[in-house]
Amino acid sequence: MVYIAVMGHGVVGSGVVEVLQTNHQGITGRAKEDIRVKYILDLREFPDLPYANLFTKNFDDIVNDPEVKVVVETMGGLHPAYEYVKACLEAGKSVATSNKELVACKGAELLKIAQERNVNFLFEASVGGGIPILRPMSQCLAANDIYEIVGILNGTTNFILTKMIREQMSFADALAMAQKLGYAERDPSADIEGADACRKICILASLAFGKHVYPEQVKTEGITAITLPDVEYAHSDNRVIKLIGRAKILDGGHIFAAVYPALISRDNQLSSVDDVFNAVMVRGNAIGDVIFYGRGAGKLPTASAVVADVIDCVKHLQARKYLYWEDGEEGYVSDPLEDNVRLYVRGEADDKAAATAEIRQVFGDVHMLSRAGEGEKELAFLTPLSTERTLRQELGGMQHLQAASILHVLD
Amino acid sequence: MVYIAVMGHGVVGSGVVEVLQTNHQGITGRAKEDIRVKYILDLREFPDLPYANLFTKNFDDIVNDPEVKVVVETMGGLHPAYEYVKACLEAGKSVATSNKELVACKGAELLKIAQERNVNFLFEASVGGGIPILRPMSQCLAANDIYEIVGILNGTTNFILTKMIREQMSFADALAMAQKLGYAERDPSADIEGADACRKICILASLAFGKHVYPEQVKTEGITAITLPDVEYAHSDNRVIKLIGRAKILDGGHIFAAVYPALISRDNQLSSVDDVFNAVMVRGNAIGDVIFYGRGAGKLPTASAVVADVIDCVKHLQARKYLYWEDGEEGYVSDPLEDNVRLYVRGEADDKAAATAEIRQVFGDVHMLSRAGEGEKELAFLTPLSTERTLRQELGGMQHLQAASILHVLD
Numbered sequence: 001m002v003y004i005a006v007m008g009h010g011v012v013g014s015g016v017v018e019v020l021q022t023n024h025q026g027i028t029g030r031a032k033e034d035i036r037v038k039y040i041l042d043l044r045e046f047p048d049l050p051y052a053n054l055f056t057k058n059f060d061d062i063v064n065d066p067e068v069k070v071v072v073e074t075m076g077g078l079h080p081a082y083e084y085v086k087a088c089l090e091a092g093k094s095v096a097t098s099n100k101e102l103v104a105c106k107g108a109e110l111l112k113i114a115q116e117r118n119v120n121f122l123f124e125a126s127v128g129g130g131i132p133i134l135r136p137m138s139q140c141l142a143a144n145d146i147y148e149i150v151g152i153l154n155g156t157t158n159f160i161l162t163k164m165i166r167e168q169m170s171f172a173d174a175l176a177m178a179q180k181l182g183y184a185e186r187d188p189s190a191d192i193e194g195a196d197a198c199r200k201i202c203i204l205a206s207l208a209f210g211k212h213v214y215p216e217q218v219k220t221e222g223i224t225a226i227t228l229p230d231v232e233y234a235h236s237d238n239r240v241i242k243l244i245g246r247a248k249i250l251d252g253g254h255i256f257a258a259v260y261p262a263l264i265s266r267d268n269q270l271s272s273v274d275d276v277f278n279a280v281m282v283r284g285n286a287i288g289d290v291i292f293y294g295r296g297a298g299k300l301p302t303a304s305a306v307v308a309d310v311i312d313c314v315k316h317l318q319a320r321k322y323l324y325w326e327d328g329e330e331g332y333v334s335d336p337l338e339d340n341v342r343l344y345v346r347g348e349a350d351d352k353a354a355a356t357a358e359i360r361q362v363f364g365d366v367h368m369l370s371r372a373g374e375g376e377k378e379l380a381f382l383t384p385l386s387t388e389r390t391l392r393q394e395l396g397g398m399q400h401l402q403a404a405s406i407l408h409v410l411d
Numbered sequence: 412m413v414y415i416a417v418m419g420h421g422v423v424g425s426g427v428v429e430v431l432q433t434n435h436q437g438i439t440g441r442a443k444e445d446i447r448v449k450y451i452l453d454l455r456e457f458p459d460l461p462y463a464n465l466f467t468k469n470f471d472d473i474v475n476d477p478e479v480k481v482v483v484e485t486m487g488g489l490h491p492a493y494e495y496v497k498a499c500l501e502a503g504k505s506v507a508t509s510n511k512e513l514v515a516c517k518g519a520e521l522l523k524i525a526q527e528r529n530v531n532f533l534f535e536a537s538v539g540g541g542i543p544i545l546r547p548m549s550q551c552l553a554a555n556d557i558y559e560i561v562g563i564l565n566g567t568t569n570f571i572l573t574k575m576i577r578e579q580m581s582f583a584d585a586l587a588m589a590q591k592l593g594y595a596e597r598d599p600s601a602d603i604e605g606a607d608a609c610r611k612i613c614i615l616a617s618l619a620f621g622k623h624v625y626p627e628q629v630k631t632e633g634i635t636a637i638t639l640p641d642v643e644y645a646h647s648d649n650r651v652i653k654l655i656g657r658a659k660i661l662d663g664g665h666i667f668a669a670v671y672p673a674l675i676s677r678d679n680q681l682s683s684v685d686d687v688f689n690a691v692m693v694r695g696n697a698i699g700d701v702i703f704y705g706r707g708a709g710k711l712p713t714a715s716a717v718v719a720d721v722i723d724c725v726k727h728l729q730a731r732k733y734l735y736w737e738d739g740e741e742g743y744v745s746d747p748l749e750d751n752v753r754l755y756v757r758g759e760a761d762d763k764a765a766a767t768a769e770i771r772q773v774f775g776d777v778h779m780l781s782r783a784g785e786g787e788k789e790l791a792f793l794t795p796l797s798t799e800r801t802l803r804q805e806l807g808g809m810q811h812l813q814a815a816s817i818l819h820v821l822d
Contacts, residue, residue, distance in 0.1 A: 019554055019697050030553050124550075130698040132550045136543035139535075142441050143430055143718035269704065272683045286430050286715035287541040290705035293680065294698070304697035307554035 002031075002314050003038040005062040007084060008075030009046065009055070012098050012125070015303025016072055016310075017051065023307075031311045038068055041075075063087050070313045072306055073097040082106050089113045089121060094317065096309035098125035098302055104199035108212035108327040115324065120316060122309035122323065127153070127200045128278050130301025131294035132308075137207060137282055138323065144284030146208045148248040150410070153200040155276035155296045156184045156191035157223050157243045161261075162274045164231050165240055171226060183276055193222035194243065194259045201245030204280065205257050209249055212328035213257055219336045220259040230346060230405055232371040233380045239263040240271050244410065254334040262408040263344050263382075337389035342409040344369075346380040347401045355379055355400035362394050382409055413442075413725050414449040416473040418495060419486030420457065420466070423509050423536070426714025427483055427721075428462065434718075442722045449479055452486075474498050481724045483717055484508040493517050500524045500532060505728070507720035509536035509713055515610035519623035519738040526735065531727060533720035533734060538564070538611045539689050541712025542705035543719075545618060548693055549734065555695030557619045559659040561821070564611040566687035566707040567595045567602040568634050568654040572672075573685045575642050576651055582637060594687055604633035605654065605670045612656030615691065616668050620660055623739035624668055630747045631670040641757060641816055643782040644791045650674040651682050655821065665745040673819040674755050674793075748800040753820040755780075757791040758812045766790055766811035773805050793820055 006013050017037060020027065028034050039062050040054045062068055063084075071088045073095055075081045081102050085095050090113060097103065102110075103123045114121035124134050128151075140146060152158055156178055163174035175192065178184035190196045198220040205213045223243050234241050242264050247257040264271045269291055273279040278296025283289050295301050349355030359366055359381060367382040379401060383391050395403050417424050428448060431438065439445050450473050451465045473479055474495075482499045484506055486492045492513050496506050501524060508514065513521075514534045525532035535545050539562075551557060563569055567589055574585035586603065589595035601607045609631040616624045634654050645652050653675050658668040675682045680702055684690040689707025694700050706712050760766030770777055770792060778793040790812060794802050806814050 015697075023554060023556055023697065026556055027554065131701050132547035135550055136547045136703075139543045139546055139719050140715075142722045143434060143438065143715040145434055145437055269683070272680070284715065286426075286434065286711040286718075288706045288709070288712050290542050290703075292547075292701075293704060294701035298699070300697040301699050304551075304554040304695065307697075308550050311553045 002033045002035050002069050003067045004035060004070040004072060004310060005039040005041065005068045006037055006072045006074065007041040007062070008073065009040050009042040009044070010074060010076070011299045012302050012306065013040070013072070013074035015299040016074060016306050019300065019303045019307045027307065027311060031314045033314050035310065035314060038065070059084055063091050068093060069317055070094045070096065070310055072310060073099055073102070074306065075099065076101070078102060078105060085110060086113065089117055089119060092117050092119055094120040094122070094313035096122045096306050096313060098123070098306050100126040100196070100199040100203060104202040104215050107203065107206060108325060111324050120313045122312060123203070124309050125302045125305035127203050128280060128292065128294065129296045129298060130305045131278060131292050131296065132305070133280050133292050134207060134323065136292060137204070140282055140284050140287055140290060141208065144286045146282055146284045148246070148283040149201070149204050149208055149280065150244055150246045150270065151201065151204065151280035152242055152270055152273050152278055153197040153245045153280070153296065154191055154243060155278055156188065157197070158273065158278070159183050159276045160192070161223060161226070161241055161243065164226070164228060165235070168228060170228060171224065192224050194220040197243060197245045197259045201247055201257060201259060204245070205247035205255060206325045206328075207323070208247065208282075209255055211326050211332055213247070213255070213333060214328060217328070217333040218257045218259060221261065223261050225405065226261055227405065229371065229378070230407065233344070233346060233369045234263045236369050236371050237263070237367070237382070238266045240266065241407070242270065242273070244270070250334055254332060256336060256339055257333050258336045260408050262410040264410045268410065337392070338387055340385055341388050341391070342385050343383045343388070343391050344380070344407045344409055345383065345395060345403050346378070346405040347403040349377050349379050349401050351400055352377060352379060358398055358400045362398065413444045413446050413480050414478045415446060415481040415483060415721060416450040416452065416479045417448055417483045417485065418452040418470075418473070419484065420451050420453040420455070421485060421487070422710045423713045423717065424451070424483070424485035426710040427485060427717050430711065430714045430718045438718065438722060442725045444725050446721065446725060449476070470495055474502050479504060480728055481505045481507065481721055483721060484510055484513070485717065486510065487512070489513060489516060496521060497524060500528055500530060503528050503530060505531040505533070505724035507533045507717050507724055509534070509717050511537040511607070511610040511614060515613040515626050518614065518617060519736060522735055531724045533723060534614070535720050536713045536716035538614050539691060539703065539705065540707045540709060541716045542689060542703050542707065543716070544615075544691050544703050545734065547703060548615070548618060551693055551695050551698055551701060552619065555698045557693055557695045559657070559694040560612070560615050560619055560691065561655055561657045561681065562612065562615065562691035563653055563681055563684050563689055564608040564656045564691070564707065565602055565654060566689055567599065568608070569684065569689070570594050570687045571603070572634060572637070572652055572654065575637070575639060576646070579639060581639060582635065603635050605631040608654060608656045608670045612658055612668060612670060615656070616658035616666060617736045617739070618734070619658065620666055622737050622743055624658070624666070624744060625739060628739070628744040629668045629670060632672065634672050636816065637672055638816065640782065640789070641818065644755070644757060644780045645674045647780050647782050648674070648778070648793070649677045651677065652818070653681065653684070655681070661745055665743060667747060667750055668744050669747045671819050673821040675821045679821065748803070749798055751796055752799050752802070753796050754794045754799070754802050755791070755818045755820055756794065756806060756814050757789065757816040758814040760788050760790050760812050762811055763788065763790060769809055769811045773809065
């Protein structure tokens with residue numbers, strides 16, 4: 001018998017208790033231990049639940065109980081989740097969490113404590129919900145040098161963009177629908193402004209390249225400025241707009257990391273990842289491109305990833321697992337404006353012929369786009385490849401074109 | 412320093428040596444050991460290789476050398492691979508193999524020996540080449556009851572079908588092109604008749620459901636009978652034809668397992684897995700649907716999966732890993748004709764009006780298909796849902812229609 005505690009009885013936390021009960025027999029067989037929940041920490045009352053007797057409002061009950069070997073953290077947010085998790089690890093308890101903010105902001109520190117105490121700190125559920133990604137990535141890593149990760153990491157924004165692409169809904173209408181269906185929160189900013197995707201690419205890049213990447217180091221752009229004309233121009237070139245998180249290794253011990261909406265070619269397998277689905281493409285020097293695909297959120301998928309981590313903790317109560325990365329440092333993430341890119345530009349011309357001539361003069365070989373119902377002064381095109389800094393400078397210096405939308409292009 | 416041996420210096424075996432050399436630094440860091448190849452077993456001579464001194468033609472050199480802790484088997488085929496692997500495990504050496512025939516035919520027996528000797532028998536590369544599937548599946552399994560697996564498991568047939576679908580090539584022309592490009596062997600029968608996919612679904616089903624499934628228990632149908640009219644009829648209903656391996660759990664301790672070409676709906680994510688790519692969909696009760704996607708073959712992807720297994724063996728020289736299943740038994744795989752299915756039928760009518768009337772009379776609510784250039788006496792339709800046995804009996808008893816092609820339908 002191994003006792004665990006669950007901190008936070010929200011959507012994921014209650015799912016963890018449910019999965020442990022529903023699949024109890026199979027889990028016991030695989031963990032070779034009977035796993036029992038001893039405490040559930042929540043400030044709210046749940047008097048009608050059959051397991052109401054397990055609730056406590058006092059964190060000390062958990063951290064001071066030597067019988068509790070594994071603690072699940074599904075409270076979300078940084079505080080007090082950080083203090084609680086740290087205290088649990090320092091008390092020699094393994095921790096499994098779904099909290100991406102915690103891992104993205106404090107991962108290196110908590111992994112170090114776990115290493116020192118010879119316990120586990122696992123967080124498979126923090127990226128891609130139920131999709132196994134971090135473990136398989138560790139495995140890819142074992143024999144491969146991973147050089148790039150590109151992912152559709154946020155289901156809410158992918159749902160909104162899918163509605164815009166397939167049904168020509170406006171951004172506002174698609175967001176309202178996502179909220180109605182429970183895919184977006186009342187305050188949707190963490191999703192639509194990219195912070196959620198940013199935390200996930202931080203975790204993936206930290207694991208893949210071995211050093212902590214902090215959210216404030218990652219240039220992050222959301223989807224609030226995407227319009228239907230952008231969607232239509234993308235379509236005219238056989239592309240779709242997706243919010244992606246991307247990280248790649250550069251020369252000289254630096255990495256590139258960013259979150260932005262991009263016009264993805266229909267030939268890219270990521271272009272067909274629709275609705276609330278997530279997908280992560282991992283590119284390794286020997287393995288080639290591998291994609292992990294599934295629902296990136298949801299109560300039971302996420303809970304089942306947490307429970308898989310719990311089982312792993314129970315099977316390795318006194319053995320540190322493979323997950324580890326060093327602390328990061330200033331300057332580790334290079335200036336993304338130095339990246340070589342193609343950009344999509346939509347703008348307003350004072351004179352279309354003059355603007356087209358100027359575009360060709362400045363950029364040379366551009367790919368002009370068109371759409372049905374194009375405005376009289378509207379122009380859109382894809383630039384050739386150059387550093388983002390150069391391209392933006394050239395766009396800023398144009399006489400006849402005012403850029404209204406600038407997006408990345410991914411082939 | 413840990414010494415290993417590589418048995419078989421073909422495409423995958425030479426790739427293993429190459430990956431170990433190219434990524435030596437990273438591998439040493441992750442394995443926390445310097446992994447060195449001490450012997451390479453091959454009957455051929457490779458005098459010009461820089462590591463020509465490692466070759467031996469004598470298996471006894473390997474099995475009798477106590478310094479060799481891990482043996483890689485990339486010879487392929489059942490004999491002598493089976494005898495060699497068995498002897499290595501019995502001598503207390505861990506084994507990593509890419510040999511799907513070996514695992515599909517002898518997995519339970521070899522896993523049992525590995526368990527008794529407290530060593531590892533790992534075979535990630537045997538399914539999906541470099542795509543991590545078996546380990547992530549074990550992880551899905553930890554917290555989930557997996558109830559179904561559907562996969563596109565053979566790259567050669569997927570390439571051929573993609574050419575037929577996209578470029579209206581005939582089966583024979585597409586096969587010739589696959590052979591020219593090196594995707595199909597000179598004797599392509601193991602691929603096109605489904606035996607390769609069958610071995611892989613055996614391995615996946617054995618792992619997912621805990622009991623060995625033997626190739627001879629799995630009804631297997633290849634793609635040699637697929638014609639362009641079938642591809643066109645599928646297209647008219649927004650479907651594509653793919654060769655799939657499928658296994659699912661049934662009531663009463665039985666499972667369903669089969670390999671067959673199926674008309675897959677374009678709404679199914681598997682429908683966009685094209686060319687030589689593979690994908691495996693795993694369906695769990697908590698996790699929902701998860702897909703693993705990538706190149707299912709190729710020298711370096713497959714070799715990197717073998718090397719990841721080698722690293723895992725080195726890190727657990729005296730600890731058995733999670734992979735395990737029991738021996739199977741007669742009757743474990745139920746008669747697939749009892750499965751509830753929809754079928755696609757293309758046939759020749761003696762009189763089209765009479766045949767259509769008879770089809771409606773026999774099957775009730777059918778979905779008639781049509782294509783440009785349809786033959787005068789040609790008819791195609793999708794049946795309603797029923798057991799395959801019933802549907803085939805009814806088709807066999809028809810007066811006005813002679814079925815020329817019967818395929819499964821997957822939504």
